[in-house]
Amino acid sequence: MQFKLSAFGDRYATPSGITALMDDLGRAMSGHTDMFMLGGGNPAHIPAVEAVWRQRIGEILADGRAFDTMLGDYDTPQGNTGFLDDVVAFLNRRYGWGISVDNVAITNGAQTALFCLMNFFSGPAVDGKQRRVLFPLMPEYIGYADQALDPKAYTARLPRIEECDDGHTFKYHIDFDTLELSNEIGAVCISRPCNPTGNVLSDGEVAELANRTAARNIPLIVDNAYGAPFPGILFTEATPPWGEHTILTFSLSKLGLPSTRTGIVVGPTQIISALTSMNSVLSLASGGIGQAVVRPLLRNDAILDLCRESIRPFYEAKSLQAQAWIREAFGNDIDYRVHKSEGALFLWVWLKGLPIPARKLYERLKARGVLIVPGEFFVFGLDAPWPHASECFRMTYSQADHHVKAGIDLIADEVRRVYRGAPAV
Amino acid sequence: MQFKLSAFGDRYATPSGITALMDDLGRAMSGHTDMFMLGGGNPAHIPAVEAVWRQRIGEILADGRAFDTMLGDYDTPQGNTGFLDDVVAFLNRRYGWGISVDNVAITNGAQTALFCLMNFFSGPAVDGKQRRVLFPLMPEYIGYADQALDPKAYTARLPRIEECDDGHTFKYHIDFDTLELSNEIGAVCISRPCNPTGNVLSDGEVAELANRTAARNIPLIVDNAYGAPFPGILFTEATPPWGEHTILTFSLSKLGLPSTRTGIVVGPTQIISALTSMNSVLSLASGGIGQAVVRPLLRNDAILDLCRESIRPFYEAKSLQAQAWIREAFGNDIDYRVHKSEGALFLWVWLKGLPIPARKLYERLKARGVLIVPGEFFVFGLDAPWPHASECFRMTYSQADHHVKAGIDLIADEVRRVYRGAPAV
Numbered sequence: 001m002q003f004k005l006s007a008f009g010d011r012y013a014t015p016s017g018i019t020a021l022m023d024d025l026g027r028a029m030s031g032h033t034d035m036f037m038l039g040g041g042n043p044a045h046i047p048a049v050e051a052v053w054r055q056r057i058g059e060i061l062a063d064g065r066a067f068d069t070m071l072g073d074y075d076t077p078q079g080n081t082g083f084l085d086d087v088v089a090f091l092n093r094r095y096g097w098g099i100s101v102d103n104v105a106i107t108n109g110a111q112t113a114l115f116c117l118m119n120f121f122s123g124p125a126v127d128g129k130q131r132r133v134l135f136p137l138m139p140e141y142i143g144y145a146d147q148a149l150d151p152k153a154y155t156a157r158l159p160r161i162e163e164c165d166d167g168h169t170f171k172y173h174i175d176f177d178t179l180e181l182s183n184e185i186g187a188v189c190i191s192r193p194c195n196p197t198g199n200v201l202s203d204g205e206v207a208e209l210a211n212r213t214a215a216r217n218i219p220l221i222v223d224n225a226y227g228a229p230f231p232g233i234l235f236t237e238a239t240p241p242w243g244e245h246t247i248l249t250f251s252l253s254k255l256g257l258p259s260t261r262t263g264i265v266v267g268p269t270q271i272i273s274a275l276t277s278m279n280s281v282l283s284l285a286s287g288g289i290g291q292a293v294v295r296p297l298l299r300n301d302a303i304l305d306l307c308r309e310s311i312r313p314f315y316e317a318k319s320l321q322a323q324a325w326i327r328e329a330f331g332n333d334i335d336y337r338v339h340k341s342e343g344a345l346f347l348w349v350w351l352k353g354l355p356i357p358a359r360k361l362y363e364r365l366k367a368r369g370v371l372i373v374p375g376e377f378f379v380f381g382l383d384a385p386w387p388h389a390s391e392c393f394r395m396t397y398s399q400a401d402h403h404v405k406a407g408i409d410l411i412a413d414e415v416r417r418v419y420r421g422a423p424a425v
Numbered sequence: 426m427q428f429k430l431s432a433f434g435d436r437y438a439t440p441s442g443i444t445a446l447m448d449d450l451g452r453a454m455s456g457h458t459d460m461f462m463l464g465g466g467n468p469a470h471i472p473a474v475e476a477v478w479r480q481r482i483g484e485i486l487a488d489g490r491a492f493d494t495m496l497g498d499y500d501t502p503q504g505n506t507g508f509l510d511d512v513v514a515f516l517n518r519r520y521g522w523g524i525s526v527d528n529v530a531i532t533n534g535a536q537t538a539l540f541c542l543m544n545f546f547s548g549p550a551v552d553g554k555q556r557r558v559l560f561p562l563m564p565e566y567i568g569y570a571d572q573a574l575d576p577k578a579y580t581a582r583l584p585r586i587e588e589c590d591d592g593h594t595f596k597y598h599i600d601f602d603t604l605e606l607s608n609e610i611g612a613v614c615i616s617r618p619c620n621p622t623g624n625v626l627s628d629g630e631v632a633e634l635a636n637r638t639a640a641r642n643i644p645l646i647v648d649n650a651y652g653a654p655f656p657g658i659l660f661t662e663a664t665p666p667w668g669e670h671t672i673l674t675f676s677l678s679k680l681g682l683p684s685t686r687t688g689i690v691v692g693p694t695q696i697i698s699a700l701t702s703m704n705s706v707l708s709l710a711s712g713g714i715g716q717a718v719v720r721p722l723l724r725n726d727a728i729l730d731l732c733r734e735s736i737r738p739f740y741e742a743k744s745l746q747a748q749a750w751i752r753e754a755f756g757n758d759i760d761y762r763v764h765k766s767e768g769a770l771f772l773w774v775w776l777k778g779l780p781i782p783a784r785k786l787y788e789r790l791k792a793r794g795v796l797i798v799p800g801e802f803f804v805f806g807l808d809a810p811w812p813h814a815s816e817c818f819r820m821t822y823s824q825a826d827h828h829v830k831a832g833i834d835l836i837a838d839e840v841r842r843v844y845r846g847a848p849a850v
Contacts, residue, residue: 001669002695003644004611006556008574009545012706013699019502022705026501029494042499050493057486061479068475069454072681074467076451077444108533108686111709120434131431146706149433149574186429219428244426256497259713261533261686270427274438280447281437281571284536287712288684 008149016146017377024371036407038395039371041195041345042258043231044318048310049256056293070292077280078272079106083291083298087264090298094229097242102269105276106286110225110251110263115147116278117221117247120271121187123150131186132381133221136209137174139348139378139389141195141223154381155185161388163337168327170337170350172199176208181216187247188213191223193234193343196378196394198319200227200234200342206241214245219271225251226344232307233315234343244268252290254345255303255311260290315345315398322347322397325405329412334419345398348375350391356418357390364424365414370407433574441571442802449796461832463820464796466620466770467683468656469743473735474681481718495717502705503697504531508716508723512689515723519654522667527694530701531711535650535676535688540572541703542646542672545696546612548575556611557806558646561634562599564773564803564814566620566648579806580610586813588762593752595762595775597624601633606641612672613638614646618659618768621803621819623744625652625659625767631666639670644696650676651769657732658740659768669693677715679770680728680736685715740770740823747772747822750830754837759844770823773800775816781843782815789849790839795832 025040159172375392450465800817
């Protein structure tokens with residue numbers, strides 16, 4: 001027995017890359033599998049950071065009334081009014097943007113904000129004109145791939161690939177010479193740092209994108225889930241852009257609070273108002289626990305210290321360690337390159353001339369107890385297949401060292417088996 | 426400067442009844458206004474219930490590792506695997522349904538589940554056929570009104586109105602004689618208890634709806650946000666229906682946990698799988714705090730005692746008290762009737778022959794410091810206006826007694842002014 005679904009239902013009812021990824025992740029995190037989990041983007045358990053969240057909940061619990069309010073009262077669809085004020089003051093202090101409370105809205109995680117934004121700026125308009133969201137630098141975040149209702153919602157550009165002289169590093173660049181924003185483009189979107197590659201577009205490159213989108217009167221959406229000012233998992237300098245054509249999304253997840261589902265959007269009043277309306281219909285209001293927990297750290301800027309002293313160094317060391325383990329395990333017989341690691345929780349590995357598609361490698365590795373995410377899942381909006389993506393995979397280095405090390409060793413072993421034509425185990 | 430939005434954007438970017446209601450509510454709850462808040466559906470702060478949630482978070486915090494996992498780990502898009510197991514065991518123990526884990530999914534609040542369901546079962550299908558969700562008993566929940574993307578998504582039926590002999594009570598009934606489920610109907614939906622009226626359809630009436638939907642192979646969606654088995658704000662007997670054509674939504678919000686945004690859907694595997702896929706695209710995963718807090722109370726059935734001993738009696742007493750204050754304040758000179766209060770947090774008041782539309786009364790009352798929700802907001806899917814709705818309003822009795830009493834007194838005073846033609850203050 002099957003119910004008939006609408007086109008909307010058929011569009012979203014089909015399991016997608018992000019469904020599989022989050023299912024793998026959730027099962028691994030809940031101890032349902034013995035996998036080496038290099039797949040999803042669960043933040044690490046950093047003791048110094050966890051101590052802060054334990055202390056904060058302890059403080060709220062000790063207050064009693066604050067605790068009851070935190071759990072028991074709905075916020076406005078725009079967010080908790082006190083938290084909104086604190087976000088505004090914090091960002092103005094940090095960056096001098098001069099924004100007001102009409103420039104900020106809270107959602108149940110940044111993923112939900114991006115679901116709304118992707119659909120606001122793609123698909124048919126009431127005037128019948130079709131618009132598309134442009135991703136100027138493939139590969140991009142797997143979580144965007146299936147968010148848009150319209151099947152022609154996305155368009156994307158391939159990168160210029162720089163192969164660094166060290167022989168095992170590379171970096172993607174936007175090809176600005178061929179980047180044109182035609183009339184059908186409704187918005188431009190980047191993640192910064194980029195999920196999956198760890199690439200961080202320079203402030204100059206972002207300014208160039210902002211100028212071009214402003215000239216077309218369309219927004220530049222910048223997803224700062226791993227970026228500045230928090231969690232600040234950046235190994236290079238990067239300042240979020242701001243202007244009347246900029247929409248910025250932030251998240252508390254990579255501060256170690258994914259389960260609070262707290263996304264923050266900073267943008268023009270038109271878009272904040274639209275997100276607020278959509279939020280009421282979609283969610284009534286957003287969860288208030290993450291907002292309550294983080295508030296005082298915004299008020300006294302302690303969140304910046306936490307990111308600079310505890311979060312960034314932790315991930316930078318993990319990234320360097322994972323790269324060293326890869327060099328050790330992959331040796332010189334595997335023709336591989338790792339994307340320059342400038343931020344986020346991931347390494348993006350390119351296996352040149354890999355004889356099987358990366359999604360087959362994923363299956364073979366899963367059978368051997370290691371989860372990665374194959375490159376194909378991070379490519380969308382293209383008119384033709386991009387063979388390069390099938391030679392790449394994303395692995396997270398955020399989990400426990402012995403997981404990362406053992407996972408890398410297993411990957412190296414299986415990759416060697418693949419290159420020499422050995423069958424799957 | 427305005428960005429051009431898609432039709433999707435235009436549809437959802439416009440503030441709706443639920444936007445205004447939740448904005449009023451969130452501001453009142455955060456102390457931004459001095460209103461007597463009889464508008465939104467914030468659950469009451471019940472000390473015995475709040476003590477349970479304080480204790481639960483205290484226990485999790487004392488464990489340390491459990492706390493870090495609760496905040497810091499993503500669940501699967503279907504929900505926390507342990508919580509799903511506990512929900513299944515609890516419901517099978519309570520009702521003998523024989524469901525499995527493939528019949529349950531968690532969302533960021535039941536509102537989000539209903540957003541998905543409304544759009545799964547309405548609008549154009551890929552075969553071009555248009556389907557609609559039928560609400561068999563107007564008025565219905567304001568939160569559904571603007572959830573559907575398709576402007577012709579909803580259709581609805583007017584009630585048979587029973588005026589009780591006591592002179593000041595009435596009750597709506599489904600008019601089964603005229604209720605036909607034509608081919609365009611994709612699903613039937615009711616809230617039980619009904620928000621806004623407090624009406625509770627009998628088990629027999631629900632069985633009749635279930636039979637009719639099963640005969641058409643379409644689902645019956647029953648929204649149990651205030652109903653059985655939790656929070657159990659029911660002053661009459663009611664058992665949730667179950668069958669292969671039934672989709673049930675539940676919520677932790679009215680247990681006093683709205684800020685955790687936890688919705689639970691029980692339904693056929695096809696729909697659970699569809700919701701899981703949609704959830705990954707829309708939200709990655711749902712918040713895990715509500716699930717972690719409630720788990721042990723499901724495992725040992727303590728949640729049933731909490732509902733029976735603390736929650737239901739509290740609201741039943743509040744309802745009776747509010748009705749007494751209405752009788753006192755409205756006297757015999759106002760020609761009013763209150764819908765029979767069988768559950769939920771609301772009284773639905775009918776002011777016969779009210780000389781102005783209820784939404785004007787709302788504005789006049791807001792100016793005097795009382796928030797209610799006018800009847801017009803609870804009516805949708807009709808081909809013609811329904812004047813009766815403009816004579817009705819919803820008021821919650823869940824807030825502090827002095828608020829409810831003072832609010833009712835102000836309403837009575839303003840209603841008298843309206844009837845005698847006095848201008849707004």
